Amino acid sequence: MLTAAISFLLTAGGVAVAGLRARRRRFRSATRWFAVALLPAGLYLTGLFPLASTIGREFADWATRLVFDPRVWTGLVLLGVSAALLFASRRPGRRGEVESSAERPAAAGAAPERPAVARAPQAPKTSKDPKASGKPQAGKRDDGLGDFADIEEILRKRGI
Template sequence: MLSGTLCFLLSAAGLVIAGLHGWHRRWRTAVRWAAAALVPAGLYLTDLLPVGSAIGRALGNWATKLVLDPGVWTGIGLLGLAALLLAATGVGRGPGRDKGDGSGGGRRKATAKPASPATGASAPRPSVGSARPGKSAAEELGDFSDIEEILRKRGI
């Protein structure tokens, strides 16, 4: 009985505050107050207040046990160790990272084949930043050639 009265008084007070904000033409604030004012009455009418008090009691008992029980602290230590091991093995890594297959390749996606003496050494690949063939001297000496090159590399 007392909890019902308290819930409906809280709802009434919230609706009065919402009305005052509406009177001053602060519509968004008035609607927010009205929404918040309906929560206590809704909780009482759906009988969720006893559930909330049971949850509060259970959390209080858990917190008391957390502080006083060494077994709980051991469990927290084990959970921390598990999180550390999962982080060390890279459970949350993206698809471009090492799959952890144990081949010893590290972060490389594929291992390079050693060159056999019969095939000889292959020609060296050109570097990524090498100059493009066909550039004229005017393009090389322009004031904005460096800026243009950066923009071309980024696709702008």
């Protein structure tokens, strides 16, 4: 019965403050006050005050045990050690350490070698110029970038 009286008094007080705020043309503030004022009555009518009371008592009991009971401190230490071990066991794999060969799967074999750039087929040229013959010159390697020679020449002319 006392809980009902207190909750409805809190609701009435909040509604009064909301009315004063609305009278001063502060409607947004009045709306907030009215919303908060409805909470105590709503909690009482739905029966949540006993639940909140039980939760509050249990939390207070836990906090008291946390401070005064050595078993709780032992549990917290065990949780900390567990977290530290889990963290420490993950670090070596990230630093690049190699696992033992028994744990690794067998390799499928060496990867076949492939050219970096596929060359397009070239049409035969009739020029007597060694560059235009399509054959690589002595001392130079063919890296598949022959198509970019004219672009490179244009850039060189412009000083880029």
